[in-house]
Amino acid sequence: MRITEVEVIPLYAPEAEVVKSACIIRVHTDEGVEGIGQAEIPAMIALAFVKTKEWEVAGYYQGGLERVLLGEDPMNVERLWHKMYASMWLYGRRGAGIAILTAIDTALWDIKGKLLGRPVYELIWSACNVARPDRDIMGPRQKVKPYATVYPSGSTPEEVKRNLSLAVSAGFDAVKLEESEGGFGRKDVRHDVELVQAAREAIGNKRDLMIDVQYIWNDYTRALSSIRAIEPYNIYFVEAPLPPDSLEAYAMLADSVETRIACGDGGFTTRFEFKELIERGRVDVVQPSAVRTGGITEMLRIASMAYEKGKLCIPHS
Numbered sequence: 319m320r321i322t323e324v325e326v327i328p329l330y331a332p333e334a335e336v337v338k339s340a341c342i343i344r345v346h347t348d349e350g351v352e353g354i355g356q357a358e359i360p361a362m363i364a365l366a367f368v369k370t371k372e373w374e375v376a377g378y379y380q381g382g383l384e385r386v387l388l389g390e391d392p393m394n395v396e397r398l399w400h401k402m403y404a405s406m407w408l409y410g411r412r413g414a415g416i417a418i419l420t421a422i423d424t425a426l427w428d429i430k431g432k433l434l435g436r437p438v439y440e441l442i443w444s445a446c447n448v449a450r451p452d453r454d455i456m457g458p459r460q461k462v463k464p465y466a467t468v469y470p471s472g473s474t475p476e477e478v479k480r481n482l483s484l485a486v487s488a489g490f491d492a493v494k495l496e497e498s499e500g501g502f503g504r505k506d507v508r509h510d511v512e513l514v515q516a517a518r519e520a521i522g523n524k525r526d527l528m529i530d531v532q533y534i535w536n537d538y539t540r541a542l543s544s545i546r547a548i549e550p551y552n553i554y555f556v557e558a559p560l561p562p563d564s565l566e567a568y569a570m571l572a573d574s575v576e577t578r579i580a581c582g583d584g585g586f587t588t589r590f591e592f593k594e595l596i597e598r599g600r601v602d603v604v605q606p607s608a609v610r611t612g613g614i615t616e617m618l619r620i621a622s623m624a625y626e627k628g629k630l631c632i633p634h635s
Contacts, residue, residue, distance in 0.1 A: 319349045319433070321392055324368050324384040324422065328361030343368070343421035347392055351432055355424030358609040359417045367410065367418040383422060392429045399423055399615045416587040416612050423613025442618060465492035465528065473500030475516035482520040492526035492554070493517070503531045507543050514548040523552070530557040533584055538567045545575045555580040555603050555632075562586065568599035578602035583634035588612045589619045596627055605634040 323346040341361040345353045357364050370382035386405045390398055402422065406415045431438040466485035472478040478495070485493045495517045497503040502513050517527055529548070535541045541559040555578035560567050562584040572579045582605035586592060589612075592604050606612075606620045617633060624631040 319347050319351065319391060319393070321387045321390050322346045322348050324387055326361055326364045326368050330361075341421075343418070343425050345387070345392065345422060345425040345429060347429065351392075351429055353392070353425035353428030353430075353432070355421035355428065355613070356609050357418050357421035358607075359414050363414050364418050364421075367406075367415060383418065387422070392426050393433065395423065395426045395430060396615055398426060399613065403612075412587050412591075413585075417610055420609055420611060420613040420616075423615050424608075427614045438614070442614060463492055463526075464490065465494055465526065466490040467494040467496060467530070469496045470498035471496045471501055471517070472513070473498065473504075475512050478513050478516040479520040482517050486521050486525070490525070492528065493521050494528040494530055494557075496530045497532050497534055502529060503534050503544070507547050510544045511547050514551050514553070518551045526554040527551065528554045528557060528580075531559045533558045533561055535559050536561065538564075538570055541567075541571055542574055545571070545577055549575065549577055553577045555630075557581065557603075557605065558584060565594065565599040568595075568601055572600045572602060578630070580605055580630075580632070583607045583610070586611065588616055589623055592620045593623060596624065596629055601629070603630040603632055605632055607634045 325344040325346065327342040327344060329340045329342060340359065341357050341364045343355045343357055343364070366382070368382050368384050372381040372385065383402055383405065386402055387398060390401075392398075399419070402419050403411070406419070409415060410419070427438050427441070431441060434441070466488065468481050468485055470481070472481050482493055482495065495502055495514065502510055514527075514529070521527060531541075538560065545553075545556055545559065557580040559571065559579065562581065568579065568581065579601045580603035581595060581599065581601045582592065586595060586606070587610060592606065595601055595604060604620060604624050606617045608617070611617055611620065621631040
């Protein structure tokens with residue numbers, strides 16, 4: 319089986335509040351088996367990365383990623399990841415280049431699952447291996463705990479209670495409170511505490527409560543004050559409290575609070591940036607994005623690295 323085409327399918331949703339333009343990547347093979355993946359970038363940019371014809375750079379001939387993949391066996395997912403990454407050394411090692419590599423890698427996993435007759439989650443499940451001989455637990459876990467992101471969560475305690483109660487009614491055992499206009503993180507510490515108290519009352523003490531600040535705090539002192547004030551409500555993690563490039567501030571924050579600090583979805587790509595986030599930023603939870611970080615192949619590497627360093631890996635899907 320060989321790859322015959324990498325197709326870019328534009329998506330446009332003018333009524334969307336966040337992502338208005340994105341695209342689907344479909345990888346075709348000569349035996350009719352296809353795989354799809356999502357690229358969270360505008361289709362015109364994806365087309366440039368995929369379909370660009372050959373050009374010369376410093377004596378080397380380069381082209382779009384379709385040219386890199388034509389004639390290749392789609393089952394060689396990891397080798398093709400490295401081949402694509404190496405081909406973009408001059409222009410695509412971060413940002414949009416990794417976003418399109420992510421979509422293609424996901425499509426290759428889709429093909430692999432179809433050829434093996436297994437869902438992709440079974441192919442990657444070994445990444446969750448744990449060993450507890452004292453309790454006769456060997457091999458992968460049997461299940462994971464999903465959480466519900468409630469957006470918008472609300473700007474008053476009454477709204478927060480009402481909105482988060484919907485997640486409880488749906489059966490979720492973990493719920494995320496999101497910052498939003500007039501809501502958590504937008505006013506002062508007292509307001510933050512009121513909303514978190516309402517959230518905890520809505521979901522009870524047996525469910526996990528996470529908070530996403532979405533990078534809106536610009537200074538360490540503001541983040542420190544709010545996180546310390548809400549710690550009595552047993553927060554599982556606080557996500558993205560500071561700008562993504564403020565790694566030294568992340569390190570100070572993580573060292574100063576008991577609550578786990580999480581980060582990783584805001585433009586972080588590949589294990590090389592996540593290594594820096596862990597080592598320089600000292601975060602407790604890494605959150606590689608399913609549509610930005612290099613695909614399933616790279617996400618598994620990031621998860622393995624986090625495990626080795628005693629950190630949690632909770633992918634941002």
